[in-house]
Amino acid sequence: MHWKKALAVLPLLLMGACSVAPMQAKHDLIGVHRADMIACAGVPDNSTPLPDGEVLEWRQDQEVQGPLTLKAPFSFELDIGGHDTCHMVARLRQGRVAQIEYTGPSATLGGPYAACRPLVLACEKWILHDHT
Numbered sequence: 001m002h003w004k005k006a007l008a009v010l011p012l013l014l015m016g017a018c019s020v021a022p023m024q025a026k027h028d029l030i031g032v033h034r035a036d037m038i039a040c041a042g043v044p045d046n047s048t049p050l051p052d053g054e055v056l057e058w059r060q061d062q063e064v065q066g067p068l069t070l071k072a073p074f075s076f077e078l079d080i081g082g083h084d085t086c087h088m089v090a091r092l093r094q095g096r097v098a099q100i101e102y103t104g105p106s107a108t109l110g111g112p113y114a115a116c117r118p119l120v121l122a123c124e125k126w127i128l129h130d131h132t
Contacts, residue, residue, distance in 0.1 A: 021124045022086075022116035026100045028127045029120075034095045040123035041088070053093040058119050060086045086116035 029037065037056070038044065044056040084104065091099040102116045 020111075022088075022102060022113035022120050025120035025124055029090070029097050029100050029123055032097045032123075032127075034092055034097075036126075037090060037092075037097055037123070040126045041119060042122075044090075050091075053091060053098065056090045056092065058088045058090075060088075060115055060119050084115045086113065086119060088116060088119040 034054075034056075041058055045059045046055075046057040048055045048057075087103045089101045089103065090097050091101075102113055104115070
């Protein structure tokens with residue numbers, strides 16, 4: 001009987017993992033050079049110079065669909081996850097990342113920052129594997 005309970009909880013744990021990478025990136029990417037940030041996250045959608053540095057913004061504007069959609073006869077459809085987008089904003093000082101923030105965090109079952117995951121996944125993999 002215990003394995004049935006474990007199987008029931010497993011999808012919830014996996015969905016919550018979708019928001020781990022963005023939160024971890026807020027710490028892991030501090031100090032990364034501008035060129036390395038662009039190499040892993042891609043060319044930013046916006047760049048704004050500041051007196052003490054620069055702000056780079058990446059946009060994930062394709063809606064991230066929630067992980068659970070139920071369809072029934074007579075065109076009845078229930079989406080339990082939600083749809084959201086995310087913008088990642090990196091503040092740079094002296095050519096290095098000083099701060100990472102997200103706007104428009106998702107409210108999907110995947111967690112509060114699930115829509116931000118595609119923006120940081122390559123950078124997180126780079127930090128963990130290639131940057132050591």
